Amino acid sequence: MVSGLINANPVVYEKKERCLRSGPSSTDEYSVEPIDQLEIFDHIRDIKDPEHPYSLEELKVVTEDSIEVDDEKSYVRVTFTPTxxxxxxxxxxxxxxxxxxxxxxxxxxxxDIRVAPGSHATEAAVNKQLNDKERVAAALENPNLVDMVDECLLPSYE
Structure with a gap:
């Protein structure tokens, strides 16, 4: 059916139950809950893979354990594993x-976005591209690339 794909038949895993969170306490309108690993995972779990009709969670490209958060330092790292x-x-x-x-x-x-160590042939080059502000900005000026990114992100907003 589909030809030319690098991984035409990926292993698909079951999705976890979504964890719904409550917002800040109604008694303190200015309180801010710290952001944690699960909240980040909830934001990215439904991103669609660019080649397949599955989410990054279903392909185990991202997992809860692949996310590091240091809320005090305002730092988030996502380490993903290509199929x-x-x-x-x-x-x-x-x-x-x-x-x-x-x-x-x-x-x-x-x-900070990273490829899991040892999971990609050009790991260092991919990591450099993904964490260079100028390269990311240049990529987002390409209308075809922006359309592809928006298509992948669409299910994560539903």
Whole structure:
């Protein structure tokens, strides 16, 4: 049916039950709950894989355990694992993660997106691209790439 894919038949895992959270206490309108690992996971779990009709959670590209949060230092790191080590879409997946978190988190957060160590043939190059502000900005000036990212992010807003 589908040809030309790097991983035409990925393993698909069951999605976890979504954890719904309450907002700040109604007694203190200015309180801010710290952001934690589960909240970040809830933001990114439904991002669609660029090549498949599955979410990043269903393909185990991202998991709760692959997220580090230091709320006091306003730091978030997401480490993702492509389905194959020669995944041509690794940079697009990382860009989707970055864009979703930049749109979802307060601007005080520094977001670090990484490929899991040993999971991709060009790990260092992908990590460099995903964490270079100028490269990310240049990528987001490409209308075709922005359309692809927006398509992948659409299910995460539903």
């Amino acid at each position: 194959v080590e020669h995944c041509s879409m690794a940079t697009v997946i990382g860009l989707c993660l970055r864009v979703k978190l930049l749109r979802s988190l307060p601007p005080r957060y520094k977001v």
